[in-house]
Amino acid sequence: MFDDARAASRQARSLRRVGHRPFPLPSSRWTLGQTWEHTLWAHWQVPVEEMRAAVPEELEIEEYGGTAWLGMVFFRVRALRPRGGLPLPGISTFLQLNIRTYVRGPDGLPGVWFFTIDASSRLAALGVRRLYHVPAFHARMTLDLAEDWSEVECVRMGESGRVFSGSYRAAGDGFHAEPDSLEWFLTERYRLFARDSRAEMHHDQWLLCPAEAEIELTSIAPFELSGEPLCHLSFRQDALIWPPEPVRA
Numbered sequence: 001m002f003d004d005a006r007a008a009s010r011q012a013r014s015l016r017r018v019g020h021r022p023f024p025l026p027s028s029r030w031t032l033g034q035t036w037e038h039t040l041w042a043h044w045q046v047p048v049e050e051m052r053a054a055v056p057e058e059l060e061i062e063e064y065g066g067t068a069w070l071g072m073v074f075f076r077v078r079a080l081r082p083r084g085g086l087p088l089p090g091i092s093t094f095l096q097l098n099i100r101t102y103v104r105g106p107d108g109l110p111g112v113w114f115f116t117i118d119a120s121s122r123l124a125a126l127g128v129r130r131l132y133h134v135p136a137f138h139a140r141m142t143l144d145l146a147e148d149w150s151e152v153e154c155v156r157m158g159e160s161g162r163v164f165s166g167s168y169r170a171a172g173d174g175f176h177a178e179p180d181s182l183e184w185f186l187t188e189r190y191r192l193f194a195r196d197s198r199a200e201m202h203h204d205q206w207l208l209c210p211a212e213a214e215i216e217l218t219s220i221a222p223f224e225l226s227g228e229p230l231c232h233l234s235f236r237q238d239a240l241i242w243p244p245e246p247v248r249a
Contacts, residue, residue: 175208
């Protein structure tokens with residue numbers, strides 16, 4: 001519980017560091033804090049034509065290197081809490097898998113489009129679906145830390161064959177992505193979009209490590225994926241999230 005309280009304090013202090021953001025903080029108040037641990041980033045190139053049918057027309061699909069990118073991001077949520085509150089044991093910690101691509105909204109600012117979010121907490125999945133209007137699902141998920149390797153699995157409940165599994169470990173020194181680099185494009189995102197709304201978020205710049213990964217199953221993805229993914233990991237990130245609001249130009 002003490003570690004969760006410290007995480008809550010770090011979340012709020014992240015507002016002291018805003019110079020890395022591509023656009024200013026919202027003028028309104030954030031409502032949720034959370035900490036992300038043992039994050040695996042696995043990215044595949046996907047032709048933008050395949051993405052287009054699954055992303056609303058009002059959002060521009062961003063490309064890097066002449067292609068769109070699909071990210072599968074697996075992590076442990078810790079110290080989830082409302083503004084002014086403390087994390088609750090048994091509720092505020094769970095596993096999550098985000099499947100996402102990268103877009104710009106009608107105002108031209110960049111963000112993330114979530115195809116799906118899977119969570120090991122049924123309550124968290126329901127909350128994401130109702131509050132943020134993102135397709136969210138309850139899943140059976142595991143994260144096993146074994147020496148250098150982390151082994152992960154996500155099996156979506158009620159949808160046979162929708163699985164993500166693999167293992168990963170650090171394969172180099174930590175670094176902060178340079179602006180305009182591929183790593184910056186894939187990770188430094190501060191807005192999420194849903195079909196009828198958007199939500200702002202804030203966190204420090206990601207401290208990334210190149211990762212060696214063995215991705216075994218990706219049948220949970222909305223597209224057929226081919227080739228080896230580009231993988232990174234991050235050990236901890238503290239974040240704040242604002243309530244959803246209507247998308248506007």
